[in-house]
Amino acid sequence: MLTAQPVGGPAASCAAITPETLAGSDVAFAARVTGVEGGTVTLETTERFAGDVADTVEVVQGDAGDVVDGAPLELQPGTTYLLTADGGTIGSCSGSGADSPELRALFEAAFG
Numbered sequence: 001m002l003t004a005q006p007v008g009g010p011a012a013s014c015a016a017i018t019p020e021t022l023a024g025s026d027v028a029f030a031a032r033v034t035g036v037e038g039g040t041v042t043l044e045t046t047e048r049f050a051g052d053v054a055d056t057v058e059v060v061q062g063d064a065g066d067v068v069d070g071a072p073l074e075l076q077p078g079t080t081y082l083l084t085a086d087g088g089t090i091g092s093c094s095g096s097g098a099d100s101p102e103l104r105a106l107f108e109a110a111f112g
Helices: 019-023 101-111
Strands: 002-004 027-037 040-050 056-060 080-086
Touching: 019 101, 027 056, 027 101, 040 080, 040 101, 080 101
Parallel strands: 002 056
Antiparallel strands: 027 040, 027 080, 040 056
């Protein structure tokens, strides 16, 4: 199971995301949230960019009340995310977020 935690702690400030930053991730993938139960989010992998990613991934849910830059992601049912992880941790500062044209362009440049 991956954990969605801030990289560097809650006081960390996020640097600009670049294709080079993304390319250095252990794993990178696109996934749709298929369920949230308790503190666990189930993701269905829809695309693999880097690393070995299972068809189904479970992630510890982030805290919706945490608005600190670099805080864990709060994953929403039905939403597709572009995710990177290092050492089993999805970091919000490392280039993970809801699938958007801007983030997808960075992923394509990194893993194209």
